[in-house]
Amino acid sequence: MAEGHIRREAVSDQLFAVLRDRILGGELPAGAALTPERELAAGFGVNRHAVREAVKRLQQARLVEVSHGGRTQVLDWRRTAGLDLAVGIAAADTGPTVQDIARDALEMRACIGADAARLCALRCSARTAAEITAAAERHAHTGPDLTELDGTYVAWWRLIIEGSGNIAYLLAFNSLVDGMIPVADVPADLGAAEILDVEAHRRLAAHIAAREAGAAEELARELLTRSVPSAPRGCEGVRR
Amino acid sequence: MAEGHIRREAVSDQLFAVLRDRILGGELPAGAALTPERELAAGFGVNRHAVREAVKRLQQARLVEVSHGGRTQVLDWRRTAGLDLAVGIAAADTGPTVQDIARDALEMRACIGADAARLCALRCSARTAAEITAAAERHAHTGPDLTELDGTYVAWWRLIIEGSGNIAYLLAFNSLVDGMIPVADVPADLGAAEILDVEAHRRLAAHIAAREAGAAEELARELLTRSVPSAPRGCEGVRR
DNA sequence: CGGAAATACTGGTCCAACCAGTTGACCACT
DNA sequence: AGTGGTCAACTGGTTGGACCAGTATTTCCG
Numbered sequence: 001m002a003e004g005h006i007r008r009e010a011v012s013d014q015l016f017a018v019l020r021d022r023i024l025g026g027e028l029p030a031g032a033a034l035t036p037e038r039e040l041a042a043g044f045g046v047n048r049h050a051v052r053e054a055v056k057r058l059q060q061a062r063l064v065e066v067s068h069g070g071r072t073q074v075l076d077w078r079r080t081a082g083l084d085l086a087v088g089i090a091a092a093d094t095g096p097t098v099q100d101i102a103r104d105a106l107e108m109r110a111c112i113g114a115d116a117a118r119l120c121a122l123r124c125s126a127r128t129a130a131e132i133t134a135a136a137e138r139h140a141h142t143g144p145d146l147t148e149l150d151g152t153y154v155a156w157w158r159l160i161i162e163g164s165g166n167i168a169y170l171l172a173f174n175s176l177v178d179g180m181i182p183v184a185d186v187p188a189d190l191g192a193a194e195i196l197d198v199e200a201h202r203r204l205a206a207h208i209a210a211r212e213a214g215a216a217e218e219l220a221r222e223l224l225t226r227s228v229p230s231a232p233r234g235c236e237g238v239r240r
Numbered sequence: 241m242a243e244g245h246i247r248r249e250a251v252s253d254q255l256f257a258v259l260r261d262r263i264l265g266g267e268l269p270a271g272a273a274l275t276p277e278r279e280l281a282a283g284f285g286v287n288r289h290a291v292r293e294a295v296k297r298l299q300q301a302r303l304v305e306v307s308h309g310g311r312t313q314v315l316d317w318r319r320t321a322g323l324d325l326a327v328g329i330a331a332a333d334t335g336p337t338v339q340d341i342a343r344d345a346l347e348m349r350a351c352i353g354a355d356a357a358r359l360c361a362l363r364c365s366a367r368t369a370a371e372i373t374a375a376a377e378r379h380a381h382t383g384p385d386l387t388e389l390d391g392t393y394v395a396w397w398r399l400i401i402e403g404s405g406n407i408a409y410l411l412a413f414n415s416l417v418d419g420m421i422p423v424a425d426v427p428a429d430l431g432a433a434e435i436l437d438v439e440a441h442r443r444l445a446a447h448i449a450a451r452e453a454g455a456a457e458e459l460a461r462e463l464l465t466r467s468v469p470s471a472p473r474g475c476e477g478v479r480r
Numbered sequence: 481c482g483g484a485a486a487t488a489c490t491g492g493t494c495c496a497a498c499c500a501g502t503t504g505a506c507c508a509c510t
Numbered sequence: 511a512g513t514g515g516t517c518a519a520c521t522g523g524t525t526g527g528a529c530c531a532g533t534a535t536t537t538c539c540g
Binding site for chain 2: 520521523531
């Protein structure tokens, strides 16, 4: 069972990744016309249906605009693409580095997590508050395995986000968790001070149970910003 | 030309919407097996490729998990789906109402917008700060047309978000703007006090230009929370 | 020259296979 | 009885070709 699973990636998935990276990398600039499906199929030596599946995904990611009969146009991803694309941007070799994206995601996590803690203290049921307390305790007694710890930690935060009653936060949380899996190094490096601080988790759970919204928000923000590198990055924000 | 253009939605798009709503509506619970592609094609009277394109989109939205040879499994969207799905959730007749989603999105907008204003004051270039000031002025002199006003207002906020240098914020902003278009009623109702307060926009731009991060954050939060209904919604947060 | 018709694209859909994995029933062997 | 292998019947993945439905371009007539 030690053997790694030999996963053969589907053709349309590979194609999607290639086209996505071309767009995010600037090789296909906004406004340009995407190569026609038939040409792409011929060029990559695959069937047109596979190309169509890939293009359909580009369309859903709002990276292109497809018009029946006309040409498929490349959109400006900075203006249209959604949060689910963060992982793809990191994958593209051009533009922001993985570290940049990771920092941004951590910043967003702190911002949303703090507000979710506040809302959770305001709105969650007593039962949910008890669950959060129990989960904090469970996390405190989790073995030294870092992967396992990370799992219980994420599960704990999920409870808080769910308790906030804000579905947008929940979905954004999903996007961040899912997108940061391939960038798992960062939490391992900087997150120890956050994940291992059992006492802070207990206190945050207590704040929520006591309905102390302000204190919960403050503590959550402090806890979540420990992992955010306060790097003096380039002055002009979003770079290409 | 008076006839409204009869836009024939693509078959795969309709199919995607139907399956998505079935999943979000709970008709296809998490863990259940999706009907095989061939059966779906036969049942809907369409070609299997159209079904495949729809399923591929479900997969990208992380609503299902497809395994070659095995059955396609329905996932728990509350644990996997990303922010781009917010609009779909509102469309499903079961679960949260459109008002719920709108409130959540407005809350998230306030949370991110405030932090983006803070970061923008800290990190944006002088040129960007000048652009933000100019855009605020431009917005102040925009005609009484509400749609037009909304456009300049969104454009102004986009500058601030971009100036924050956080790509995650930018993408989430895109998701929110894009997702709230079909729910445009809410801003029209409650957003007047926010959109029309030209003076506050000028002050916020000035705070950013003066690098007063704290003041910028505070004002942005106050401005953005005007539209958030402080409704005493159900106690237990995320409902099905 | 202007505008309508013909033409050459592009994406959208369909049919009919076949390849490639998974599953489970069945049977032979230990 | 339990174990292991074989095989048939699913499942999704891919291919080819054909045709429909819109759009863009060219052509050609008035």
